[in-house]
Amino acid sequence: MAAALNIGRVRYTRSMGGAGQHDGPGWLQSLSGARIIAGTPAGASDITHDSRRVRAGSIFVAIPGATADGNSFISAAMAAGARSIIVQTDRRASWAPLLPGDAAFVAVPDVRVALAEAAAAICGQPARALGVVGVTGTDGKTTTTHLIAHVLSTTGRRAGYLSSVEFSDGLSIELNASHMTTLEAPDVQRELRRIVDAGAAYAVVEASSIGLELHRVDQCDFDVAVFTNLTPDHLDFHGDMESYRASKAKLFSMLADSPDKGLPKTAVLNADDPASAVMRAAARTVAAMTYGLHDADVSAQGIAPDAEGTRFTARMRGQDVGARTRLLGDYNVANCLAAVAVAVSQGARFDAAVAALDSFPGVPGRMEAIDEGQPYRVIVDIASTEPAMRNVLRALRPSTTGKLIVVFGAAGERDVGRRSGIARAVADSADFAVIANEDPRSEDADAIIDEIARALIAGGFTERRDFIREPDRRTALRRAFKRATAGDTVLLAGKGTEQSIVIGTTHHPWDERRVARELLRGISVV
Numbered sequence: 001m002a003a004a005l006n007i008g009r010v011r012y013t014r015s016m017g018g019a020g021q022h023d024g025p026g027w028l029q030s031l032s033g034a035r036i037i038a039g040t041p042a043g044a045s046d047i048t049h050d051s052r053r054v055r056a057g058s059i060f061v062a063i064p065g066a067t068a069d070g071n072s073f074i075s076a077a078m079a080a081g082a083r084s085i086i087v088q089t090d091r092r093a094s095w096a097p098l099l100p101g102d103a104a105f106v107a108v109p110d111v112r113v114a115l116a117e118a119a120a121a122i123c124g125q126p127a128r129a130l131g132v133v134g135v136t137g138t139d140g141k142t143t144t145t146h147l148i149a150h151v152l153s154t155t156g157r158r159a160g161y162l163s164s165v166e167f168s169d170g171l172s173i174e175l176n177a178s179h180m181t182t183l184e185a186p187d188v189q190r191e192l193r194r195i196v197d198a199g200a201a202y203a204v205v206e207a208s209s210i211g212l213e214l215h216r217v218d219q220c221d222f223d224v225a226v227f228t229n230l231t232p233d234h235l236d237f238h239g240d241m242e243s244y245r246a247s248k249a250k251l252f253s254m255l256a257d258s259p260d261k262g263l264p265k266t267a268v269l270n271a272d273d274p275a276s277a278v279m280r281a282a283a284r285t286v287a288a289m290t291y292g293l294h295d296a297d298v299s300a301q302g303i304a305p306d307a308e309g310t311r312f313t314a315r316m317r318g319q320d321v322g323a324r325t326r327l328l329g330d331y332n333v334a335n336c337l338a339a340v341a342v343a344v345s346q347g348a349r350f351d352a353a354v355a356a357l358d359s360f361p362g363v364p365g366r367m368e369a370i371d372e373g374q375p376y377r378v379i380v381d382i383a384s385t386e387p388a389m390r391n392v393l394r395a396l397r398p399s400t401t402g403k404l405i406v407v408f409g410a411a412g413e414r415d416v417g418r419r420s421g422i423a424r425a426v427a428d429s430a431d432f433a434v435i436a437n438e439d440p441r442s443e444d445a446d447a448i449i450d451e452i453a454r455a456l457i458a459g460g461f462t463e464r465r466d467f468i469r470e471p472d473r474r475t476a477l478r479r480a481f482k483r484a485t486a487g488d489t490v491l492l493a494g495k496g497t498e499q500s501i502v503i504g505t506t507h508h509p510w511d512e513r514r515v516a517r518e519l520l521r522g523i524s525v526v
């Protein structure tokens with residue numbers, strides 16, 4: 001095989017029916033660099049890295065993770081009926097003592113790569129039967145993912161999607177209750193399969209940098225990659241900006257390496273973000289299309305918020321088309337332009353793509369208005385970073401005649417830099433704040449709240465006059481509503497559609513939109 005071919009193409013050609021590396025089941029043939037250590041691997045319809053999800057005949061993949069080592073669950077997986085175990089060659093010391101076991105053992109150079117390869121094989125390589133769009137960036141991934149699927153579907157290319165909020169196969173929608181932006185590879189591949197089986201033409205995949213780094217979206221064979229923006233975030237995981245940027249850029253090198261399915265491969269880049277140059281370089285020779293609020297292939301003029309949302313004129317190569325969206329904020333105009341660019345790159349007419357924006361209903365838990373007839377406005381939004389909070393407050397200010405009240409907190413075991421950042425944004429742009437629990441996890445909840453309070457005070461807020469602390473989130477919402485009067489906006493930030501609050505390791509059921517509705521009904525009756 002010609003060495004000049006890139007790895008993605010070699011692997012694709014081979015598993016499309018070329019000579020297999022091994023005799024044996026399809027999943028085994030799909031693995032790069034695999035070596036059978038013991039036993040005879042059998043066909044399988046199921047693969048997991050979680051021993052609790054092993055069923056009779058499953059493949060179990062032992063991942064040496066950050067908190068737990070999958071190798072210590074191999075015995076449990078075999079006891080639960082796993083027929084094949086995939087282990088990492090360099091972790092021999094952990095798995096060799098278990099040999100010979102009750103299962104076949106296969107060693108690979110990287111178990112996460114193998115997890116995605118085998119999962120794609122078991123699901124029948126769904127990405128090869130779809131146009132696949134990947135969306136990455138610090139903020140706006142979910143909104144842009146939903147927008148792209150909507151614009152593609154409305155212009156005649158039915159699309160499903162996988163986002164941190166929902167999974168859609170193009171026909172029906174399920175809530176993503178996993179607390180994960182990007183699922184593990186077996187779940188990603190299973191969702192792609194569902195999209196193929198539902199007869200959709202495209203899948204749009206929200207790809208977090210952690211998901212990219214951990215090979216969760218390997219084997220997605222991307223045809224389009226979209227970059228929203230890059231601001232400091234998740235530096236606890238990535239270390240520094242450069243490696244964070246590099247993990248986003250991985251989506252674009254995957255795009256360059258993916259097989260050609262006869263669709264116009266395109267890198268869709270935000271002209272207003274300098275990190276786009278890094279994404280452009282990673283995409284190598286793939287065609288690029290830019291979008292942005294200023295100078296770009298697809299741009300916007302005359303952005304004007306109104307009572308129903310935002311109006312603007314979308315412009316592409318000298319063609320101007322009037323656009324309307326119920327979304328608020330300039331950043332959402334950018335998200336709209338990204339979706340238009342994707343649809344146009346796949347053959348949609350520009351005016352049809354722009355017209356499709358009008359019928360986009362919005363994203364659950366993203367700037368979602370909760371209206372129970374109360375005299376003030378209540379908005380639920382996921383904003384949990386400083387730039388996101390600044391953007392949301394900026395978008396809400398013009399339509400708020402009274403006070404801007406924010407209920408917010410910060411998650412434990414996540415980028416600690418977020419805490420003071422988000423508090424600074426609130427102190428700069430809001431009128432009153434209630435600090436509440438978000439997901440403290442194993443951290444001391446009061447210590448997180450103290451940290452936020454200190455940052456609010458440093459930003460010019462005074463406790464009791466400008467903010468209060470109320471760890472219990474239900475009480476926090478109630479106290480915020482009690483303060484609000486006609487013309488005010490109460491922003492409930494940080495949870496969106498998440499279905500729990502994690503305290504310690506316990507997931508306490510929580511649905512911010514439902515709780516807000518319940519409280520507002522109760523309050524308006526009183």
Ligand SMILES: Nc1ncnc2c1ncn2[C@@H]1O[C@H](COP(=O)(O)OP(=O)(O)OP(=O)(O)O)[C@@H](O)[C@H]1O
Binds near residue numbers: 137142388
């Ligand atoms: N293009 C954008 N630029 C900056 N902020 C944005 C942009 N789009 C959305 N936001 C704000 O960022 C927050 C998250 O939006 P969204 O859920 O779409 O992003 P995300 O990247 O999926 O986030 P997460 O990493 O939590 O999954 C919201 O508060 C939203 O208002």
Ligand SMILES: [Mg+2]
Binds near residue numbers: 141142164165181
């Ligand atoms: Mg998201």
